[in-house]
Amino acid sequence: MKNLKKYSWEISDNPEHPAGKAMLYATGLSDKKLMQPFVGIASCGYESNPCNMHLNDFAAEIKSTTQEHDLTGLVFNTIGISDGTSMGTLGMRYSLVSREIIADSIESFILGHSFDACVAVAGCDKNMPGAIMGMLRINRPSIMVYGGTIASGNYKGEKLNIVSAFEAFGKKIQGTISDEDYDGVIRNACPGAGACGGMYTANTMSSAAEAMGMSLPYSASYPANSPEKLRECREVSKYIKILLEKDIKPKDIVTRKSIENAVRVIVALGGSTNAVMHILAIARTAGVDFTLEDFKAVNDITPLLGDFKPSGKFLMEDLHEQGGLPAFMKFMLDQGMLHGDCMTVTGKTLAENLENIDPIIPSLVNCIRPIDQPIKKTGHLCILKGNLAPEGAVSKITGKEGVSFTGPAKVFDSELEANNAIRDHKVQAGDVVVVRNVGPKGAPGMPEMLKPTSMIIGAGLGSDVALITDGRFSGGTHGFVVGHVTPEAWCGGPIGLLKDGDVITIDANNFELSVQVSEEEFAERKKSWSPKKIEGLQGTLKKYNQLVATASEGCVTDKF
Helix, strand or coil, X not given: CHHHXXXXXXXXXXXXXXHHHHHHHHCCCCHHHHCCCEEEEEECCCCCCCCCCCHHHHHHHXXXXXXXXXXXXXXXXXXXCCHHHHCCCHXXXXXXXXXXXXXXXXXXXXXXXXXXXXXXXXXXXXXXXXXXXXXXXXCCCEEEEECCECCXXXXXXXXXXXXXXXXXXXXXXXXXCCHHHHHHHHHHCCCCCCECCCCCHHHHHHHHHHHHCCCCCCCCCCECCCHXXXXXXXXXXXXXXXXXXXXXXXXXXXXXXXXXXXXHHHHHHCCCCHHHHHHHHHHHHHCCCCCHHHHHHHHHCCCECECECCCCCECHHHHHHCCHHHHHHHHHXXXXXXXXXXXXXXCCEHHHHHCCCCCCCCCCCCCECCCCCCCECCCCEEEEEECXXXXXXEEECCCCCCCEEEEEEEEECCHHHHHHHHHCCCCCCCCEEEECCCCCCCCCCCCECHHHHHHHHHCCCCCCCEEEECCECCCCXXXXXXXXXXXXXXXXXXXXXXXXXXXXXXXXXXXXXXXXXXXXXXXXXXXXXXXXXXXXXXXXXXXXXXXXXXXXXCCCCCCC
């Protein structure tokens, strides 16, 4: 076994460092455990949301099986910020920031303690890209375990999920739902442990991680409370041992081809706009040249097949019942849509993992549509550019919203202002709502705009009002929306120079986001522009404001 103990010998068996061994004896480790490879088990568990409340239990389960494979598992914790809990509050500014803290924590702990391998147990949506970025930085054998999807809620026979709660609020404002039913939706939307059930960011990024090869097969689609998810936790140590024996590291797995696999899978499933910035950040951390243009190229050749919420009908639990993500990936592989020769955390290639799996059978009545009858012939994650977004923007357009929208701007300098205007019926059909100064630097932290978009949907204006922002969206957002507008307002981008009444066009056919304002007029407005003052910045957000790159660069904090 000593040949697998590549790094941790420095603290457990180094004659010139007796203090390290003394410290480990104090924790109760036996001589046998000291001689085995050390596996750090990073848990994003905490008690205040359903996505993460069970992860410490999973971490303990993983640790309990390490000894069966002559490994020494030791649990450490990192954080998470619940999007659902913080949505629409100032706390939401910390959500995207938590991705960097998770990556920093994994890098710091594993390298600081000279561990040989890493398992990360992740739940809510920033957990997963943060974990993978941390694993890429340490580049030691690693596996990500997804905490699993939540079961659907139910109220009066209607399937519910977390977005049901936000949209119920919009209905309440319009007076189309009773107080009793509003309370019933809130109480029943989330029935227990697991991440948001639709193809929102958590299930999008778990699918991307599995398609990329960084999770075991089925990790993305096993429900949180299923016996299969518990079995996955018990099998992780076996595969960590294989990775150690074969010396397979994250940068052997995360390659340009495996990133293309991830993008194709999440586009075909109808995944979240957040995936764009997360995959750009993962690619940069892996040292892979993959840009917005590359994302657009994959999106342009990939049909939208998954009929999942928020814009569709189904939840991840439905995909699980129809064979799980591997069955869908086998279908895609058979159609020539995936690179089968990519290495994965099983120690086998993607094609080898899928060899004995039956492909999903697409159907017009199930969650995956036939390839010749897609929801949309090309992908829904449209990369837009134009005089309003010279460096890019991201829109999720499934076709159900239409493919173009033109209307007068109604400009707000904060999410709160926009929410209040929607609540007070000041947003009308035909408007293009502009929410600015909520970008990576300007918020800071680039909060999600789920509350205003859900209020618009709940108010019955989903097809009649568009919304653009230099912030981002929850995976639960749907409607005619554009986010990640770059450059952001706080940095002097054109979105910061807009005025009420400026005519904005969103054109998904030509991938354009433009406004009927001349360059000369923009230059004149720029003369009197200054960045919005941000009050009370300290600590985490102050550092983020100074360090964060643009959304089109993945919002990483080490590009300077």
